[in-house]
Structure formats: C-alpha cells, structure tokens
Amino acid sequence: MTSIFSAPRRLYMAFHPPQSSARTDDSKSVKFGILGAANIAPLALIIPAKNHPEVEVWAVAARDVNKAKAFAKKHGVSKAYEGYQALLDDPEVEAVYNPLPNGLHFEWTMKALAAGKHVLLEKPSSNTADETRRMFEFAESKGLILLEAFHYRFHPALHRTKAIIESGELGAIRNIRVENMAPIPWSDDDIRYNYDLGGGALMDMGCYTISCMRYLAGTNPTKVLTSTYEPHKPKSAPSNYESKVDRMATATFSFPNDVTGTICTDLSMPLRFKILPPMPRVSAVVECEQGSVELFNFPLPTIYHSITVTKREGKKTKTRTERVYKPSDAGMEYKGEDWWLTYRYQLEAFVDRLKGREPQTWVDKEDSVATMEWIEKVYEKNGLGVRPKSTYTP
Numbered sequence: 001m002t003s004i005f006s007a008p009r010r011l012y013m014a015f016h017p018p019q020s021s022a023r024t025d026d027s028k029s030v031k032f033g034i035l036g037a038a039n040i041a042p043l044a045l046i047i048p049a050k051n052h053p054e055v056e057v058w059a060v061a062a063r064d065v066n067k068a069k070a071f072a073k074k075h076g077v078s079k080a081y082e083g084y085q086a087l088l089d090d091p092e093v094e095a096v097y098n099p100l101p102n103g104l105h106f107e108w109t110m111k112a113l114a115a116g117k118h119v120l121l122e123k124p125s126s127n128t129a130d131e132t133r134r135m136f137e138f139a140e141s142k143g144l145i146l147l148e149a150f151h152y153r154f155h156p157a158l159h160r161t162k163a164i165i166e167s168g169e170l171g172a173i174r175n176i177r178v179e180n181m182a183p184i185p186w187s188d189d190d191i192r193y194n195y196d197l198g199g200g201a202l203m204d205m206g207c208y209t210i211s212c213m214r215y216l217a218g219t220n221p222t223k224v225l226t227s228t229y230e231p232h233k234p235k236s237a238p239s240n241y242e243s244k245v246d247r248m249a250t251a252t253f254s255f256p257n258d259v260t261g262t263i264c265t266d267l268s269m270p271l272r273f274k275i276l277p278p279m280p281r282v283s284a285v286v287e288c289e290q291g292s293v294e295l296f297n298f299p300l301p302t303i304y305h306s307i308t309v310t311k312r313e314g315k316k317t318k319t320r321t322e323r324v325y326k327p328s329d330a331g332m333e334y335k336g337e338d339w340w341l342t343y344r345y346q347l348e349a350f351v352d353r354l355k356g357r358e359p360q361t362w363v364d365k366e367d368s369v370a371t372m373e374w375i376e377k378v379y380e381k382n383g384l385g386v387r388p389k390s391t392y393t394p
C-alpha cells in the first residue's frame, strides 16, 4: 500500500539509513579501507555500510594525509593513512573499496590483491579489457573476491524488467536503447575529462549503457555499426585543440538474430536556449515483437523509477506501469527494503560472497571483461581510440 508519505520516507531513509540493530560481533565484521577520499565514497560505501550489520568502514587513505584525516573525522572512520600503500599494509583491512580515477584502477587493484585484500572496484573496471582480465585472473589465483561496482545491476527494478522480457509476453527482442545523460557542469579539471586518467563520457556514464544493453539483450553484440561523439574542449583550449575525450557519445550495435542496440551518453548535456538545464535521460527501452518495456531511471531506481510495459493486442495497445522498490513488490525472495539504494544491495551481495553465502546477483569476470571490450570497440569505431593502458607493471 503506497501513500503520499512513501516517497519522502523512502528518500529520507535511503540517505539516513538506520544503524543496524543486529550488529555482528566486531571481530567478525568486514573491515573496509577506502583508497582515496573520493567524492563517491559516502554514497557508495559509507551510507550503505551504516545499515549493514557485518561492515565497518575502518580506514581511508589519501595522497594528502590531512585530506584523509578530514574525511575520516567527517564520516567516523577510525584510521586515516597518507598514501594508498599504507592502507594496504594495514592487516586489519580485509576488503578495499577502490574509487580512484579509472586510469588508476588497474595499478591499485593489483596492489590491493597482492596485499591479500578483497576488492570492490569502481566502474569502469579499468582502462582496457586486457587489464580487466588480468585483475580478475590475479584475484582468482589468490582466492580473493573482485567485483566491479555496477551497483544498478543489484536493484530489483532491473531484475523485474529482465523477467518481463524473459517471460516472452512481449515476444522476441528487436531493439534495445539505453541512454544515460545528465546536464552536470563538471569542471574542466574533473577526472572525467582527463584522458590519461581514463576520462570520457563512454567510460563514465557510458559504461552503464553498454553494460545495461548487454544485460538486457542476454548476449553480447556482434558488431559496432556506427559511433559518433562530441569532444570535450576546455574553456582555455586553443581553437586547434584536438580533444581525445568525448563529452557525449552514441553508438549502434548489431546483435545475433537481427536484434539491434543503441546507446547514448552525455556527461554534460548542453543547456536549452543557453540557460535551461535539460532533464536527464536515464532510460533503458527494449522493443519487442509485440510491444516494449521501458525502465525509466535504471541508474538510481530508489529515488524514483517506472517500468512501463506497452503491449499490442490485435488493434489495441495496452499499457501498464509497475514499480519495484523492493524484491517482494515483484514476488522475488531476496533481501531488501524499499529505501535500499543500489549501493546497499551491492554491498549485501559483496559481503554475502565474502562470507561464503550465495549473493542474489553478481557481475562476474566475463561480464566485466566484455563491457570493457565493447567500450574499446566503440572508441575504435569513432576514432578517439582506446584509453591509455596503465604504465604499472605488477
């Protein structure tokens, strides 16, 4: 039963989750260390950890120890380290969260694994598919867990959308279109615009579109058919500046059985009439033989989402809308509350695997490698070229 209070309550709880009342004995909790006082860390780990009975965010490291100390104080983290290696040398740290810029993912994940830590690694997993494969192979060889933090994959709204497609009620898939575009005025020195650090729209918001398209298709594309981009040009750039960083990118793909796919991603959608920020475009739409299903807001479904199913029946078209904030809303049996952020579902799965329990969802090695392979293929197609590989040699 929903009421006018359910959305404000859900949003409040999402960002102010209750401290877990069933806290596990401290000696059994998983102590996390964070590499970098990253902007995303509070949302992706600190807030979800408050409500996870088996997680303690124990340490943070930053290049500047004062930054690490300030972050630790603000978020109630016990230890603050100068430099990332110092955190990896802490025997108390069992799992590492790696939210460094993309171009540093390979180096610091390899070092964390070498130090015997499990790793929750931000998306996209690295700058190249080869690096991603090597990280997973190393994790396997050490018996450690490595998960690419594609948090959206863990939310029940996405699982319900996939179940609708797989139920066959709409017939076979014909086309999949995924958009992830927002009007965010990132500064020119943001990591997203830094080629050496693995910047670009396709790497950042675009990696979700490739991952989501592959997931909903249930298979990999066979080819990149077309790709376009608009470059990012810093305000101070000379007129002949040649950018290797895409602010916006599109691509079309072929899939087996004449299925097609389209992605569109934009880090900083242009203002309308030079003043009005456009609405973000955050949908995954699957067109099938007898209708379509659209998951609106697949990246952050806890905030708000809708699953719109349009079905052609003879000359009539029927439309229904579903909302699945918690698994039981769609008859699914795994754990979750309507206010759980995608990151909270993800943390549950990560800790389940670490503790030897079966997680409800997982993003495995082949999945992460394939996402990087198709990112590379799009960059090859549009001429911008693959992001630079790491200079770190393990």
Ligand SMILES: NC(=O)C1=CN([C@@H]2O[C@H](COP(=O)(O)OP(=O)(O)OC[C@H]3O[C@@H](n4cnc5c(N)ncnc54)[C@H](OP(=O)(O)O)[C@@H]3O)[C@@H](O)[C@H]2O)C=CC1
Residues within 6 Å of the ligand: 035, 036, 037, 038, 039, 040, 041, 044, 061, 062, 063, 064, 067, 099, 100, 101, 102, 104, 122, 123, 124, 149, 151, 191, 197, 204
């Ligand atoms: N899951 C999600 O929803 C999101 C995921 N992300 C991903 O998380 C990662 C980090 O993103 P975000 O938090 O926005 O990034 P930040 O701009 O906050 O950078 C993250 C950290 O990178 C460190 N860093 C190390 N070397 C450099 C360098 N040369 N230049 C700049 N920073 C450096 C800084 O650490 P220090 O503290 O040591 O200075 C900084 O704290 C990316 O991989 C991104 O794709 C980002 C946003 C959302």
Ligand SMILES: O=C1OC[C@@H](O)[C@H](O)[C@H]1O
Residues within 6 Å of the ligand: 182, 184, 204, 205
């Ligand atoms: O992962 C992400 O999600 C939110 C976006 O604003 C951000 O650019 C991206 O890194």
